[in-house]
Amino acid sequence: MNNPFILFQLKPAPDLRTQEGDILPLDVLKARYTKVQAACHPDSFAMASEAQQKAASEMSSRLNQAYKMLRDDLSRVKTWLALLGLEIENQTTKPDMDLFELQMDLEERLAAVAAGDESQKATLIQDIESIKAQALDWFVSLAQNTPDTIEDVDTCLNQYSKLALSSRLEQRLYSM
Structure with a gap:
């Protein structure tokens, strides 16, 4: 690569x-x-x-x-992980109900905003940006503490899923 x-x-x-x-x-x-x-x-x-x-x-x-x-944050993290030997496409994740519930909540709120409920837009933007920032912070901390290895692949994949979710929702939100 x-x-x-x-x-x-x-x-x-x-x-x-x-x-x-x-x-x-x-x-x-x-x-x-x-x-x-x-x-x-x-x-x-x-x-x-x-x-x-x-x-x-x-x-x-x-x-x-x-x-x-x-x-692009998501592409950069994915490339960095690949350089460490973790190819995201080749990984399977364990079902995470918290992540699933978070996704459902954000999708519902995004649908409400798309339907014209502007009152939720500012809070939704803040929440998505917060999720993205937390996931990026987790990866930055990982890079600083164990720069050459990934020991907890499941947590890494979970954080990547949060970053991917927030990036995807952010794109949809800003394209409205």
């Missing part, structure tokens, strides 16, 4: 961190992307050899994919 963190000189982690461990804001990531993209954009190689044009096109494509992955 390619390591998209390397293209942006980032530490593989569930959040955006420099090699030194400092948090990297999204706007700084975007600036890095813009700078590197300008340098390797295929249009810059219009007069170059065919091999150089092809290499620039491939690099530009890898860069675009890496940037898209890094700026």
